[in-house]
Amino acid sequence: MLSRRKFIAASGATLALSLVSPKKASAQSLRLRRDLTKMTPDDRFFQQYAEAIARMHQLPESDPRSWRNQAIIHANFCPHGTLDFLQWHRHYLTFFEQICGQLIGEPNFALAYWNWSNQQGRIPEPFFADNPLNVEFWNDPSNYNSPSWGQIDTVGIRRLTENIGVQNLRGGDVFTEDEIEQIRRNSNFNLFSRELEGSPHNVGHVLVGVTRSSPFGHMASGLSPLDPIFWLHHCNVDRIWAEWQAAGNTTPSISNEYNQQFVNAEGDLVRVTANDTRDFTALGFTYETTLSDLTSPVVLAFGAGLDAPTPFLSEFLASADVGLRELGKADNTEVSHIDTATSIPVQADNLLTNLFGSHTFRTNSFLGTPRIAVEGDRILAILKNVTTPSPTDDAIVVEIFVNCPYLSATTPSDDPHYAGTFSFFGQHKPGMGKPEFVIDITNPLRYLAEKGLLVDNLVNIQLMPLAVVPEGRKQASFKVETIEIIRA
Ligand SMILES: [Cu+2]
Incomplete structure:
Protein backbone atom coordinates (compact mmCIF):
# COMPACT_ATOMS: atom_id res chain seq x y z
CA MET A 1 0.00 0.00 0.00
CA LEU A 2 1.13 3.50 -0.71
CA SER A 3 2.34 5.52 2.16
CA ARG A 4 1.03 9.05 1.95
CA ARG A 5 3.18 9.95 4.88
CA LYS A 6 6.43 9.62 2.99
CA PHE A 7 7.35 12.98 1.70
CA ILE A 8 9.87 14.06 -0.80
CA ALA A 9 11.72 17.06 0.46
CA ALA A 10 11.54 19.92 -1.94
CA SER A 11 14.32 21.16 -4.07
CA GLY A 12 15.30 24.57 -2.77
CA ALA A 13 13.71 23.72 0.53
CA THR A 14 14.02 27.10 2.19
CA LEU A 15 12.20 29.82 0.37
CA ALA A 16 12.74 33.34 1.57
CA LEU A 17 9.25 34.69 1.30
CA SER A 18 7.43 36.68 3.90
CA LEU A 19 3.90 35.56 4.47
CA VAL A 20 0.99 37.16 6.22
CA SER A 21 1.02 35.70 9.67
CA PRO A 22 -2.07 35.41 11.86
CA LYS A 23 -2.41 38.12 14.49
CA LYS A 24 -0.25 37.24 17.44
CA ALA A 25 -0.21 38.80 20.86
CA SER A 26 2.95 38.51 22.86
CA ALA A 27 3.30 34.92 23.96
CA GLN A 28 3.98 35.82 27.60
CA SER A 29 0.60 37.45 28.08
CA LEU A 30 -1.31 34.44 26.77
CA ARG A 31 -2.40 31.41 28.71
CA LEU A 32 -0.30 28.62 27.24
CA ARG A 33 -2.10 25.30 26.79
CA ARG A 34 0.34 22.39 26.91
CA ASP A 35 0.28 18.69 26.01
CA LEU A 36 -1.15 16.69 28.92
CA THR A 37 0.55 13.49 27.79
CA LYS A 38 4.00 15.06 27.97
CA MET A 39 3.68 16.23 31.58
CA THR A 40 5.30 14.37 34.43
CA PRO A 41 2.98 13.40 37.32
CA ASP A 42 4.49 16.16 39.45
CA ASP A 43 3.66 18.85 36.87
CA ARG A 44 1.93 21.78 38.51
CA PHE A 45 -0.97 21.51 36.10
CA PHE A 46 -2.37 18.39 37.79
CA GLN A 47 -2.44 20.01 41.19
CA GLN A 48 -3.95 23.26 39.89
CA TYR A 49 -6.65 21.51 37.90
CA ALA A 50 -7.50 19.22 40.83
CA GLU A 51 -7.80 22.22 43.12
CA ALA A 52 -10.08 24.04 40.66
CA ILE A 53 -12.34 20.98 40.40
CA ALA A 54 -12.49 20.64 44.17
CA ARG A 55 -13.43 24.30 44.55
CA MET A 56 -16.14 24.03 41.90
CA HIS A 57 -17.60 21.07 43.78
CA GLN A 58 -17.68 23.19 46.95
CA LEU A 59 -19.66 26.05 45.37
CA PRO A 60 -23.34 26.21 46.32
CA GLU A 61 -25.99 24.93 43.92
CA SER A 62 -26.98 28.51 43.21
CA ASP A 63 -23.55 29.36 41.76
CA PRO A 64 -23.47 28.91 37.96
CA ARG A 65 -19.76 28.14 38.22
CA SER A 66 -20.29 24.95 40.21
CA TRP A 67 -19.06 21.69 38.69
CA ARG A 68 -22.57 20.44 38.02
CA ASN A 69 -23.85 23.75 36.64
CA GLN A 70 -20.91 23.99 34.26
CA ALA A 71 -21.76 20.52 32.92
CA ILE A 72 -25.43 21.44 32.58
CA ILE A 73 -24.48 24.27 30.20
CA HIS A 74 -23.31 21.53 27.84
CA ALA A 75 -26.46 19.44 28.17
CA ASN A 76 -28.64 22.50 27.59
CA PHE A 77 -26.89 24.31 24.79
CA CYS A 78 -24.05 22.42 23.07
CA PRO A 79 -24.37 22.23 19.31
CA HIS A 80 -23.21 18.98 17.72
CA GLY A 81 -23.36 18.17 14.04
CA THR A 82 -23.65 21.87 13.21
CA LEU A 83 -21.13 24.25 11.71
CA ASP A 84 -20.58 26.14 14.96
CA PHE A 85 -19.53 23.03 16.86
CA LEU A 86 -15.92 24.25 17.18
CA GLN A 87 -16.81 27.86 17.92
CA TRP A 88 -19.30 27.08 20.69
CA HIS A 89 -16.92 24.68 22.43
CA ARG A 90 -14.04 27.16 22.20
CA HIS A 91 -16.06 29.68 24.20
CA TYR A 92 -17.15 26.96 26.62
CA LEU A 93 -13.55 25.90 27.32
CA THR A 94 -12.26 29.44 27.60
CA PHE A 95 -14.84 30.58 30.16
CA PHE A 96 -14.29 27.38 32.12
CA GLU A 97 -10.52 27.99 32.08
CA GLN A 98 -11.04 31.51 33.42
CA ILE A 99 -13.35 30.22 36.15
CA CYS A 100 -10.70 27.69 37.19
CA GLY A 101 -8.07 30.43 37.27
CA GLN A 102 -10.29 32.70 39.34
CA LEU A 103 -11.18 30.02 41.90
CA ILE A 104 -7.57 29.00 42.52
CA GLY A 105 -6.22 32.54 42.39
CA GLU A 106 -4.05 31.86 39.32
CA PRO A 107 -5.31 34.08 36.51
CA ASN A 108 -2.81 32.54 34.09
CA PHE A 109 -4.07 29.02 34.68
CA ALA A 110 -4.28 27.27 31.29
CA LEU A 111 -6.06 24.08 30.34
CA ALA A 112 -4.05 21.24 28.81
CA TYR A 113 -4.84 19.16 25.73
CA TRP A 114 -5.19 15.42 25.87
CA ASN A 115 -3.15 14.50 22.83
CA TRP A 116 -4.71 11.14 21.90
CA SER A 117 -2.03 10.53 19.26
CA ASN A 118 0.58 10.08 21.95
CA GLN A 119 1.02 7.03 24.24
CA GLN A 120 -1.74 5.04 22.52
CA GLY A 121 -4.25 7.60 23.73
CA ARG A 122 -3.84 6.80 27.41
CA ILE A 123 -4.90 9.22 30.16
CA PRO A 124 -2.05 10.11 32.55
CA GLU A 125 -1.70 8.44 35.92
CA PRO A 126 -3.01 11.31 38.14
CA PHE A 127 -6.45 10.80 36.54
CA PHE A 128 -6.61 7.36 38.15
CA ALA A 129 -5.22 8.27 41.55
CA ASP A 130 -7.24 9.07 44.65
CA ASN A 131 -7.78 12.73 43.88
CA PRO A 132 -10.32 15.13 42.28
CA LEU A 133 -9.07 14.32 38.75
CA ASN A 134 -10.41 10.80 39.06
CA VAL A 135 -14.01 10.64 37.88
CA GLU A 136 -14.63 7.94 40.51
CA PHE A 137 -13.44 10.27 43.28
CA TRP A 138 -16.72 12.23 43.14
CA ASN A 139 -19.03 9.71 41.61
CA ASP A 140 -21.46 12.52 40.68
CA PRO A 141 -24.65 10.96 39.36
CA SER A 142 -25.82 12.83 36.26
CA ASN A 143 -29.58 12.46 36.80
CA TYR A 144 -30.65 15.28 34.50
CA ASN A 145 -33.38 15.80 31.98
CA SER A 146 -32.02 17.77 29.08
CA PRO A 147 -34.04 19.46 26.35
CA SER A 148 -31.81 17.95 23.66
CA TRP A 149 -30.50 14.72 25.20
CA GLY A 150 -33.56 13.51 27.12
CA GLN A 151 -33.11 11.86 30.51
CA ILE A 152 -29.39 11.39 31.26
CA ASP A 153 -28.39 8.80 33.85
CA THR A 154 -24.67 8.21 33.81
CA VAL A 155 -22.16 7.61 36.58
CA GLY A 156 -18.53 8.43 37.33
CA ILE A 157 -16.71 5.65 35.48
CA ARG A 158 -14.49 5.40 32.41
CA ARG A 159 -13.64 2.54 30.11
CA LEU A 160 -9.99 3.58 29.96
CA THR A 161 -7.49 2.41 32.55
CA GLU A 162 -3.93 3.43 33.22
CA ASN A 163 -2.87 0.81 30.68
CA ILE A 164 -5.63 1.02 28.08
CA GLY A 165 -5.77 4.07 25.85
CA VAL A 166 -8.29 4.95 23.16
CA GLN A 167 -5.95 3.67 20.45
CA ASN A 168 -6.09 0.20 22.00
CA LEU A 169 -9.85 -0.09 21.41
CA ARG A 170 -11.81 -0.95 18.28
CA GLY A 171 -12.28 2.28 16.32
CA GLY A 172 -9.21 3.73 17.98
CA ASP A 173 -7.16 4.21 14.83
CA VAL A 174 -8.91 7.57 14.32
CA PHE A 175 -6.56 8.89 17.02
CA THR A 176 -3.25 8.23 15.29
CA GLU A 177 -1.21 11.23 14.16
CA ASP A 178 -1.62 10.08 10.53
CA GLU A 179 -5.39 10.31 10.85
CA ILE A 180 -5.30 13.68 12.58
CA GLU A 181 -2.96 15.02 9.91
CA GLN A 182 -5.34 13.78 7.23
CA ILE A 183 -8.15 15.77 8.85
CA ARG A 184 -5.98 18.90 9.11
CA ARG A 185 -5.39 18.76 5.36
CA ASN A 186 -8.96 19.77 4.57
CA SER A 187 -8.63 23.38 3.52
CA ASN A 188 -12.43 23.64 3.48
CA PHE A 189 -13.71 24.47 6.97
CA ASN A 190 -16.95 22.50 6.70
CA LEU A 191 -15.16 19.31 5.73
CA PHE A 192 -12.45 19.89 8.32
CA SER A 193 -14.93 20.55 11.13
CA ARG A 194 -17.22 17.64 10.29
CA GLU A 195 -14.42 15.11 9.98
CA LEU A 196 -12.83 16.28 13.24
CA GLU A 197 -16.15 16.11 15.06
CA GLY A 198 -17.52 12.85 13.66
CA SER A 199 -14.33 10.85 13.96
CA PRO A 200 -11.88 11.56 16.81
CA HIS A 201 -14.26 13.78 18.80
CA ASN A 202 -17.33 11.53 18.72
CA VAL A 203 -15.39 8.27 18.86
CA GLY A 204 -13.46 9.63 21.85
CA HIS A 205 -16.65 10.36 23.80
CA VAL A 206 -18.03 6.91 23.02
CA LEU A 207 -14.85 4.93 23.71
CA VAL A 208 -14.20 6.67 27.03
CA GLY A 209 -17.78 6.64 28.27
CA VAL A 210 -19.27 3.38 27.06
CA THR A 211 -18.42 0.88 29.74
CA ARG A 212 -19.33 -2.78 30.04
CA SER A 213 -23.01 -2.21 30.62
CA SER A 214 -25.40 0.50 31.65
CA PRO A 215 -25.26 2.87 33.34
CA PHE A 216 -22.51 4.23 31.15
CA GLY A 217 -19.84 6.73 32.14
CA HIS A 218 -20.46 10.45 31.80
CA MET A 219 -18.37 10.84 28.64
CA ALA A 220 -21.02 9.00 26.62
CA SER A 221 -23.67 11.61 27.42
CA GLY A 222 -24.64 15.27 27.35
CA LEU A 223 -23.29 15.59 30.89
CA SER A 224 -19.84 14.47 29.72
CA PRO A 225 -18.25 17.57 31.35
CA LEU A 226 -18.77 15.84 34.72
CA ASP A 227 -15.68 13.81 33.78
CA PRO A 228 -12.57 15.99 34.26
CA ILE A 229 -11.06 14.49 31.09
CA ASN A 259 -26.72 34.91 24.73
CA GLN A 260 -26.83 33.96 28.39
CA GLN A 261 -25.36 30.51 27.86
CA PHE A 262 -21.92 30.91 29.40
CA VAL A 263 -20.79 32.64 32.58
CA ASN A 264 -17.50 34.43 33.13
CA ALA A 265 -15.01 34.04 35.99
CA GLU A 266 -17.28 36.08 38.27
CA GLY A 267 -20.31 33.97 37.43
CA ASP A 268 -22.05 36.62 35.33
CA LEU A 269 -23.90 35.60 32.18
CA VAL A 270 -22.23 36.80 28.98
CA ARG A 271 -23.24 37.58 25.41
CA VAL A 272 -20.83 36.28 22.81
CA THR A 273 -20.92 35.26 19.16
CA ALA A 274 -19.44 32.41 17.17
CA ASN A 275 -17.22 34.83 15.28
CA ASP A 276 -15.59 36.05 18.52
CA THR A 277 -13.67 32.78 18.56
CA ARG A 278 -11.93 33.07 15.22
CA ASP A 279 -8.90 34.85 16.66
CA PHE A 280 -8.03 32.64 19.59
CA THR A 281 -5.24 34.91 20.82
CA ALA A 282 -7.89 37.58 21.36
CA LEU A 283 -9.50 35.15 23.80
CA GLY A 284 -6.23 35.14 25.71
CA PHE A 285 -4.79 31.71 25.04
CA THR A 286 -2.52 29.88 22.67
CA TYR A 287 -0.96 26.44 22.25
CA GLU A 288 2.67 25.41 22.28
CA THR A 289 2.19 24.17 18.74
CA THR A 290 0.80 27.39 17.29
CA LEU A 291 3.56 29.69 18.44
CA SER A 292 5.93 29.28 15.50
CA ASP A 293 6.02 32.03 12.93
CA LEU A 294 5.32 31.71 9.24
CA THR A 295 8.80 32.82 8.35
CA SER A 296 10.46 29.91 6.62
CA PRO A 297 7.91 27.83 4.79
CA VAL A 298 9.14 24.70 3.10
CA VAL A 299 7.46 23.00 0.22
CA LEU A 300 6.81 19.32 0.71
CA ALA A 301 5.24 16.74 -1.54
CA PHE A 302 3.08 13.82 -0.53
CA GLY A 303 1.93 10.79 -2.41
CA ALA A 304 3.30 8.46 -5.02
CA GLY A 305 5.06 9.96 -7.98
CA LEU A 306 4.68 13.54 -6.84
CA ASP A 307 7.57 15.92 -7.11
CA ALA A 308 7.72 19.03 -5.05
CA PRO A 309 6.38 21.95 -7.08
CA THR A 310 8.76 24.30 -8.81
CA PRO A 311 6.71 27.52 -9.30
CA PHE A 312 6.82 30.31 -6.79
CA LEU A 313 5.31 29.73 -3.41
CA SER A 314 2.90 32.64 -3.85
CA GLU A 315 1.18 30.74 -6.64
CA PHE A 316 0.68 27.80 -4.34
CA LEU A 317 -0.74 30.02 -1.65
CA ALA A 318 -3.15 31.45 -4.17
CA SER A 319 -4.31 28.00 -5.18
CA ALA A 320 -4.28 26.41 -1.75
CA ASP A 321 -8.04 26.33 -1.55
CA VAL A 322 -8.68 23.55 -3.98
CA GLY A 323 -12.12 23.57 -5.51
CA LEU A 324 -14.42 20.81 -4.39
CA ARG A 325 -15.91 18.74 -7.15
CA GLU A 326 -18.73 16.29 -6.85
CA LEU A 327 -17.89 13.06 -8.65
CA GLY A 328 -20.99 11.08 -7.84
CA LYS A 329 -24.02 10.79 -5.59
CA ALA A 330 -26.36 7.97 -4.60
CA ASP A 331 -29.42 7.46 -2.44
CA ASN A 332 -29.89 4.56 -0.08
CA THR A 333 -32.90 3.08 1.68
CA GLU A 334 -31.25 0.24 3.58
CA VAL A 335 -31.20 0.49 7.38
CA SER A 336 -27.85 -0.41 9.02
CA HIS A 337 -27.62 -2.81 11.96
CA ILE A 338 -24.82 -3.90 14.30
CA ASP A 339 -22.32 -6.40 12.87
CA THR A 340 -23.95 -6.28 9.43
CA ALA A 341 -22.49 -4.61 6.34
CA THR A 342 -24.55 -2.10 4.36
CA SER A 343 -23.22 -1.51 0.86
CA ILE A 344 -24.05 1.68 -1.01
CA PRO A 345 -22.76 1.74 -4.60
CA VAL A 346 -21.92 5.15 -6.05
CA GLN A 347 -20.92 5.74 -9.66
CA ALA A 348 -18.14 8.35 -9.60
CA ASP A 349 -17.09 10.25 -12.74
CA ASN A 350 -13.42 10.44 -13.72
CA LEU A 351 -12.35 8.70 -10.57
CA LEU A 352 -8.83 7.81 -11.70
CA THR A 353 -8.10 11.22 -13.18
CA ASN A 354 -9.16 12.88 -9.94
CA LEU A 355 -7.39 10.37 -7.76
CA PHE A 356 -4.06 11.19 -9.38
CA GLY A 357 -4.41 14.97 -9.66
CA SER A 358 -2.66 17.14 -7.11
CA HIS A 359 -3.13 20.34 -5.15
CA THR A 360 -1.46 22.36 -2.43
CA PHE A 361 -2.54 22.75 1.17
CA ARG A 362 -1.35 24.57 4.26
CA THR A 363 -0.08 22.80 7.31
CA ASN A 364 2.00 23.68 10.33
CA SER A 365 2.22 20.24 11.77
CA PHE A 366 5.64 19.26 10.47
CA LEU A 367 8.34 20.10 12.98
CA GLY A 368 5.98 22.78 14.26
CA THR A 369 6.69 25.12 11.36
CA PRO A 370 3.99 26.19 8.93
CA ARG A 371 4.46 24.74 5.49
CA ILE A 372 2.90 24.72 2.11
CA ALA A 373 2.63 21.22 0.81
CA VAL A 374 1.50 19.55 -2.36
CA GLU A 375 -0.29 16.26 -2.31
CA GLY A 376 -2.33 14.06 -4.55
CA ASP A 377 -5.99 15.01 -4.56
CA ARG A 378 -8.10 13.31 -1.97
CA ILE A 379 -11.45 11.71 -2.43
CA LEU A 380 -13.99 12.04 0.37
CA ALA A 381 -17.27 10.32 1.00
CA ILE A 382 -19.89 12.56 2.60
CA LEU A 383 -22.58 10.60 4.38
CA LYS A 384 -25.63 12.85 4.30
CA ASN A 385 -29.09 12.84 5.82
CA VAL A 386 -28.17 10.29 8.43
CA THR A 387 -31.08 9.11 10.54
CA THR A 388 -29.48 8.60 13.94
CA PRO A 389 -30.04 5.76 16.40
CA SER A 390 -31.98 6.67 19.53
CA PRO A 391 -29.83 8.32 22.25
CA THR A 392 -29.95 5.19 24.37
CA ASP A 393 -28.79 2.95 21.52
CA ASP A 394 -25.93 4.84 19.97
CA ALA A 395 -23.01 3.19 21.78
CA ILE A 396 -21.45 2.10 18.50
CA VAL A 397 -18.61 2.86 16.16
CA VAL A 398 -19.22 2.69 12.40
CA GLU A 399 -16.29 1.55 10.29
CA ILE A 400 -16.25 2.46 6.60
CA PHE A 401 -14.72 0.21 3.94
CA VAL A 402 -14.53 0.60 0.16
CA ASN A 403 -15.10 -2.18 -2.40
CA CYS A 404 -14.19 -4.95 0.04
CA PRO A 405 -15.35 -8.31 -1.33
CA TYR A 406 -15.06 -10.19 1.97
CA LEU A 407 -16.21 -7.60 4.55
CA SER A 408 -17.43 -9.01 7.85
CA ALA A 409 -17.67 -7.76 11.43
CA THR A 410 -14.20 -9.18 12.09
CA THR A 411 -12.42 -7.52 9.14
CA PRO A 412 -9.67 -5.54 10.88
CA SER A 413 -9.11 -1.83 10.40
CA ASP A 414 -5.64 -2.45 8.97
CA ASP A 415 -7.29 -4.09 5.96
CA PRO A 416 -6.39 -2.08 2.81
CA HIS A 417 -10.11 -1.53 2.06
CA TYR A 418 -10.63 0.28 5.38
CA ALA A 419 -11.23 4.05 5.11
CA GLY A 420 -12.23 5.45 8.51
CA THR A 421 -14.58 5.38 11.48
CA PHE A 422 -17.27 7.64 12.90
CA SER A 423 -19.58 7.57 15.92
CA PHE A 424 -22.78 9.29 16.92
CA PHE A 425 -22.71 11.80 19.73
CA GLY A 426 -25.24 14.46 20.64
CA GLN A 427 -27.07 14.65 17.35
CA HIS A 428 -30.56 14.30 18.75
CA LYS A 429 -31.56 17.86 19.34
CA PRO A 430 -35.22 18.35 18.38
CA GLY A 431 -35.54 20.34 15.19
CA MET A 432 -31.91 19.79 14.25
CA GLY A 433 -31.21 18.65 10.70
CA LYS A 434 -29.92 15.15 10.06
CA PRO A 435 -26.15 14.99 10.60
CA GLU A 436 -23.43 14.51 8.00
CA PHE A 437 -20.21 12.58 8.36
CA VAL A 438 -17.07 13.04 6.28
CA ILE A 439 -14.81 10.06 5.60
CA ASP A 440 -11.56 10.24 3.63
CA ILE A 441 -11.53 7.27 1.24
CA THR A 442 -8.32 8.14 -0.63
CA ASN A 443 -6.16 5.38 0.85
CA PRO A 444 -8.39 2.42 -0.10
CA LEU A 445 -9.06 3.98 -3.52
CA ARG A 446 -5.35 4.32 -4.24
CA TYR A 447 -4.84 0.73 -3.16
CA LEU A 448 -7.64 -0.43 -5.49
CA ALA A 449 -6.34 1.72 -8.34
CA GLU A 450 -2.88 0.24 -8.01
CA LYS A 451 -4.37 -3.24 -8.21
CA GLY A 452 -6.29 -2.24 -11.33
CA LEU A 453 -9.61 -2.73 -9.58
CA LEU A 454 -11.20 0.68 -10.20
CA VAL A 455 -11.90 0.32 -13.93
CA ASP A 456 -15.66 0.88 -13.84
CA ASN A 457 -15.55 3.98 -11.57
CA LEU A 458 -17.72 2.18 -9.04
CA VAL A 459 -17.19 3.16 -5.42
CA ASN A 460 -18.97 0.79 -3.11
CA ILE A 461 -19.18 2.48 0.31
CA GLN A 462 -19.63 -0.15 3.00
CA LEU A 463 -20.77 0.63 6.54
CA MET A 464 -19.90 -1.78 9.34
CA PRO A 465 -21.49 -0.74 12.65
CA LEU A 466 -19.96 -2.39 15.70
CA ALA A 467 -21.06 -2.40 19.32
CA VAL A 468 -18.40 -0.67 21.42
CA VAL A 469 -18.61 -3.40 24.04
CA PRO A 470 -20.27 -6.76 23.49
CA GLU A 471 -22.24 -6.29 26.70
CA GLY A 472 -23.51 -2.91 25.50
CA ARG A 473 -26.82 -2.28 23.83
CA LYS A 474 -26.85 -4.01 20.50
CA GLN A 475 -30.09 -2.99 18.87
CA ALA A 476 -28.85 0.31 17.40
CA SER A 477 -29.98 1.00 13.87
CA PHE A 478 -29.57 4.02 11.63
CA LYS A 479 -29.80 4.97 7.99
CA VAL A 480 -27.47 6.88 5.71
CA GLU A 481 -29.88 8.28 3.12
CA THR A 482 -27.41 9.89 0.73
CA ILE A 483 -23.74 9.49 -0.12
CA GLU A 484 -21.75 11.99 -2.09
CA ILE A 485 -18.27 11.33 -3.43
CA ILE A 486 -16.21 14.48 -3.84
CA ARG A 487 -12.71 15.40 -4.92
CA ALA A 488 -11.05 17.74 -2.42
CU1 LIG B 1 -17.67 16.74 22.93
Missing part, protein backbone atom coordinates in the same frame (compact mmCIF):
# COMPACT_ATOMS: atom_id res chain seq x y z
CA PHE A 230 -13.89 16.03 29.02
CA TRP A 231 -12.33 19.50 29.13
CA LEU A 232 -8.95 18.21 28.01
CA HIS A 233 -10.50 16.04 25.28
CA HIS A 234 -12.20 19.13 23.89
CA CYS A 235 -9.05 21.16 24.37
CA ASN A 236 -7.32 18.77 21.97
CA VAL A 237 -10.11 19.21 19.41
CA ASP A 238 -9.66 22.96 19.82
CA ARG A 239 -5.88 22.65 19.49
CA ILE A 240 -6.23 20.87 16.14
CA TRP A 241 -8.51 23.68 14.93
CA ALA A 242 -6.03 26.31 16.20
CA GLU A 243 -3.20 24.61 14.30
CA TRP A 244 -5.34 24.49 11.19
CA GLN A 245 -5.97 28.22 11.60
CA ALA A 246 -2.34 29.05 12.32
CA ALA A 247 -1.38 27.36 9.07
CA GLY A 248 -3.38 30.03 7.25
CA ASN A 249 -6.74 28.32 6.66
CA THR A 250 -9.88 30.41 6.95
CA THR A 251 -12.84 29.84 9.24
CA PRO A 252 -15.90 31.32 7.57
CA SER A 253 -18.07 33.86 9.33
CA ILE A 254 -20.99 32.35 11.22
CA SER A 255 -23.31 34.87 12.82
CA ASN A 256 -24.65 32.67 15.66
CA GLU A 257 -25.09 34.50 18.96
CA TYR A 258 -24.81 32.77 22.30
